[in-house]
Amino acid sequence: MNNNIDWKKYLIVFLITASLFLTAGYLSNYFTNKKVGELKSIQDKISIDILSSETQFSLLQELSCKDVNKSALSSELSSLADKIAYSETNIGASSDIIGLKKYYSLLEIKDHLLMQKISERCGIKSVFVLYFYANKDSCPDCVKEGYALDALRAKYPEFRVYSFDYNLDLSAIKALISIYKIPNTLPALVINREVHPGFTSMEEIEKMLPALEKTIKEDTKETKSVAN
């Protein structure tokens, strides 16, 4: 009867299994680093956008309204927001990710100021909102608000959401909170300089931003003229 136990074999198998786990950890780390690298390359692109945005801001006085690019920011900005949110949940709030998030928030503020100037000078109706949120555990309605804003962004390509983590340790965000007197009953939207605390539905946002409908009509007109 084979009842002699080969303890060495039990140990070797343990070591092999452990090394397989370490390999899995290494591979995971490798791909995580690649993802952080991708975020950083987007960050570099955005830093150029900041500069461009600032230049445009300075030139604003000399430009005619028709030359103003309403979409000053990189088209990758919204995808960067999604990727940062995904990374925070799945990779963890590492210093790299938090750093990117701060950088992204600053860019948003910069762009927001520019858009405000354009609105005032050129009389363009604003199609943007400021959105203050917190993580889903402390703010369950923020998840719902996120769905509504994502759907609006998909429906109206011109619609811009400047989203800010209410609890992010960034003086510029704290200044925004102070300027608009944002309460801590999140989510909170700022539409046309007016604060709307609590969940605001898609329909309510659409009513408050009648210019949104126009963006679709204008797009349709443009498409037709190109076709003709």
Next chain:
Amino acid sequence: MTSFSSAIFYILTFLAVYVQVFFLITFFENHKKIIKRRGGISLSSYPTVTIIVPCWNEEKTLRKTIQSIFSLSYPKDKLKIILIDDGSTDKTWNIMSQFEDIDNVKVMQKENGGKYTAINLGLQNTETEFVGCLDADSFVHPEALKRIMSYFESDLSTMAVAPSIIVNTPMSIIQRAQKAEYDMAVYIKKMLGFLGAIHVTPGPFTIFRKKVFDDLGPYRHAHNTEDMEIAFRMQKNNYKIEQSNDAYVYTNAPKTVGKLFRQRLRWIYGFLNNTIDYRYLIFKKQYGNFSLFTIPAGIISVLAALYLFSRLSYNLVHFIYIKLNQISVVGVHNLPSSSHIDFFYMNTGTLLFITLFLYSLVILSMILGQKMAEGKIILSRDMLYFFVIFSVVAPFWIIKAIYNTVISKRPAWR
């Protein structure tokens, strides 16, 4: 909660990978000893063997089963057949009676009492040195008996030899999934044989020295898994069990999910309850690898399947909850489309790679089993069917078996 769940997942997957690596190392240690005989072999002597065929309502397959025994390449005067009708209500007895006049065939009838009672009646009427049983839904390969007997010839301490069970002409997807599983079982049983740690001596054509039953007593009810209990009892008494990978027995695997469910419910219930009955064997080094590896590995596989299922169920419910929540906020027409695939959003966590390693090891064990049993490797869709069907259905029979164990409800045979 999430980290607790992940910790459990890590522990269970570590143990599951450990089990697969253990088998693989055992394979590398012993692969030269694995023989795959294609033609006939000769033995130095041909001891007399009794084959007991217990039957209960087997009119459809009995004739073919008996014919396969007659076709065995073994001296006819060294083969005795006992056909036992365990109170069938169909034409089993009529078919059986047609073989009554053949030399060396004994036909018996009794009131229905369960398979183990029928085999025990056969054992009482066995006078030969070797005895085996063949379920009446299975058929033996002509060379199977000689190949099995060669193990007894080469090692006098071998007390039982189990065959390789192959799915007979798999037709349905359910049967093809089982074919991949049975291939894997050939590999696992062979490795357990090398470890001296086989935990089941299958009803179809395991051959024993009669001494096993003389010493240890007859079959027991054993929660309708008498072939598992006798293996546990043999391990407890340090009786050596071998596995012959090239002694084929073809069995009719369940065709439908319902039949498969009932069969596996009985097997898992049997495993759980026999393990409970023999719990004093676990982690006792005097019982060898059976105690330290086989039983714990069986428990791990039950727990891992349960946990994996609960995790998948949670993820599915969570996904549905999110979608419903989204619909309630934005309506069906405004749901975000997910047509764009971005590598960034692919899960590249440690658990993903561990799961990939685990699946690779399981696929490798199927391939090695196929090679051992059939001598060739065919990458068919059967493996895919196995993963899909068993991942979805297996947890249900495991849960039911645990539930039945808790409430002490014994599952029906069929």
